[in-house]
Amino acid sequence: MKIDRVVADEGVSGLSVPFSERPEAKRLFDMLRPGDTLVVRWVDRLGRNYDDVTQTIRTLMAQGVVVRTVINNFTFDGSTQDPVQKAIRDSLIAFMAATSQAQAEATKEAQKAGIAHAKATEGKYLGRKPSYDRATYNLVRDALQASVSVSEIARTHNLSRQAVIRIKDNPEQAEAALARWT
Secondary structure, three states: OOOOOOOOOOOOOOOOOOHHHOHHHHHHHHHOOOOOEEEEOOHHHOOOOHHHHHHHHHHHHHOOOEEEEOOOOOEEOOOOOOHHHHHHHHHHHHHHHHHHHHHHHHHHHHHHHHHHHHHHHHOOOOOOOOOOOHHHHHHHHHHHHOOOOHHHHHHHHOOOHHHHHHHHHOHHHHHHHHHHHO
16 A cells, blocks of 8 residues: 555644544545545544544545554445444444553553652652753744744654643743653
């Protein structure tokens, strides 16, 4: 199979942000046409919320888009008219979406437990370590002031677009994260 384009939402949570509201997902909906095949590693790449994932797949199938998973090679399309085949397809979608949400919730609980443990044993929790150092932060801030695009800054400094956006939108918080880790 030939892949035409790769679309990825870096740093956007599939648990809290519905698929249709993610920037790259909006772009994806604009790109896909009836007869296209959307290939995803697993349905959790579409989201980690049961209702959102099932609705997204139904919307794509209604538009004539086939959704295919890489890990287990499942294919979901809206072309079948056989009620038994529809029921099997919908059951698989529901099971995979529920598994994705359960896994995300378990991960979140494990993270909370890890934070509580760090606070209890080390007396503090530093939060996630920034993906940039002080020098990079200063270069990013200067580039933002010079109106360089977020994408260009990310490429130049080997950062995700989301990291640059966090610095742009909340420099005080970015500065505080750096201070905690230095």
